[in-house]
Amino acid sequence: MHRLLAAVCAGLAVFAALQCVRLTISTQPVVIAAQPIAKGSVITADSLALRDLPYDEALRNVFHDCDDAVGLIAQVDVAEGGIVTSTMARASPVVPEGYTAIEVRLASSADNLSLGDIVTLSSATIFGEATPEASPDTDAVTLRELCSGAILTAKPSRDADGNTLAVFAMPPHEAATVLQAQEYSAIIAIVSS
Incomplete structure (x- = not known):
């Protein structure tokens, strides 16, 4: 019983180590807001930063290069540290509510x-x-x-x-x-x- 338990623990330790290695190897650059970006404002290079995050399929519609987002218009308020996605910024401004x-x-x-x-x-x-x-x-x-x-x-x-x-x-x-x-x-x- 002790040997079986030791084998299961060793297997779990190897699996956890492989998962950690996989996460550190599979990262992707993601554009984040270096400062708050107000809805309707033009996104500048100073307001963006890159951060490496573990690869995740949920991050496929984010910007992976700051140059792709610079000059676009923020469609929503983006908090400092928030990930900037392609749905949050586009080439034309938002028509304000009531306009x-x-x-x-x-x-x-x-x-x-x-x-x-x-x-x-x-x-x-x-x-x-x-x-x-x-x-x-x-x-x-x-x-x-x-x-x-x-x-x-x-x-x-x-x-x-x-x-x-x-x-x-x-x-x-x-x-x-x-x-x-x-x-x-x-x-x-x-x-x-």
Whole structure:
């Protein structure tokens, strides 16, 4: 009986040792948050770190290289030390709760805009009456602010007519104002400093 018990204990010790060796050999790099990452923010290299973790099939949708996650937009809040998965970050920003996203035809250039930029959308309004700044025979042009916090959620593109189209997220009442204004006047995006 003692010999049988000794053999079983020796077998368990060998099995446990092999498991430890397997776990130390089969590791994989995993991207973690080196500091808290807020939902909707652009992920920077400073906010990430690599950690070696034991290989596990459950970790197949995590980032294994920091460069793969840098520049993406956080879709959820990520706590410091939390693993960053492909479902937590993507190339376009999150539309905040209570906002709507609409396509806006811009008269201004969108080349310097980046995903997640917050801009002011304004329209040009022409008044027929003269102002002190305008001569009596010319129309006065003023800018009317339509939305002060529009978030660029998709890379700007051009339509068949060469117009710049950009998708912005904004509160619904401001979206309705922008949609109505773009039917009658030019919309420009002003980047805040």
